[in-house]
Amino acid sequence: MASVVLSEAEKLYIVHGVQEDLRVDGRGCEDYRCAEVETDVVSNTSGSARVKLGETDILVGIKAEMGTPKLEKPDEGYLEFFVDCSSNSPELEGRGGEELGIDIANTLYRVFSCENSVDLKSLCINPKEHCWVLYVDVLLLECGGNIFDAISIAVKAALFNTRIPKVRVLEDEEGTKEIELSDDPYDCIRLNVDEVPCIVTLSKIGYRHVVDATLQEEACSLASLLISVTSKGAITSMKKVGKGSLDPESIFEMMETGQRVGKSLHIALQKILDEEENLGTSRPKVGFLG
Secondary structure (H helix, E strand, C coil): CCCCCCCHHHHHHHHHHHHCCCCCCCCCCCCCCCEEEEECCCCCCCEEEEEEECCEEEEEEEEEEEECCCCCCCCCCEEEEEEECCCCCHHHCCHHHHHHHHHHHHHHHHHCCCCCCCCHHHHEEECCCEEEEEEEEEEEEECCCCHHHHHHHHHHHHHHHCEEECEEEEECCCCCEEEEECCCCCCEEECCCCCCCEEEEEEEECCEEEECCCHHHHHCCCEEEEEEECCCCCEEEEEEECCCCCCHHHHHHHHHHHHHHHHHHHHHHHHHHHHHHHHHHHCCCCCCCC
8 A cells, every 4th residue: 555654743743633633634533634535537438537635536338238147146136346556656567456446446346235225126137047247447636645434435425426228038938038128318217326335444543543644644644443324323343454453442443433424424415416416407517537
């Protein structure tokens, strides 16, 4: 993962500030940086979103393609994740970026393994034979700290934006089944993202923990806790990262903070997505993809 080199004096300054609930950029310990969210930014996808969280820049594209249901779940579709870390950071070139991409993809698989996160049964076309497979491609454009949270926000926004064509299964007299796709671009299936979790990363700095850590703050943290939280505040998964250790009391405090911050994050994100949806085609597109 991308990192910065800090002197001991700089680290001490950041740690002492966190103890006083005053971070270098003026935020409190439970405050996120300003986030920019834009959906429908890539034309040849079923759904897409771009999220800028501070200096971190994420682009997600979702492509819906027909496939065969998995043997263990014959009446469900499924999601496939691919993460490309082609960031400008030299540390993310080659093998370093590849390993980080695999780690992020595995984390997303774990987050979405929760049974109710996405209604996979709605992606089934014909049990045991045909289903929709959602290929979720994540592109890390720039790394400015807290990439897991930014990616989870972008994935949820892209799923909200995803439109899957409605299909009909026709059967002739001989029992042969044919699939007919609707020609109407507005005749589509929309996914319910109410239960899609967002990741809240809590970084332990000194005796306190912060959310949405910058690269400088990540350099001062020896251990972090990744918590996936639903809009109702339910924790669906946890993962500890970093070389340091976390005592049980700290973990419980971080879980409580994650639930509280996660619920606020979902509310703010859903408000932005609904506002953008209501604008329809009249909304202005910003950024280099506009």
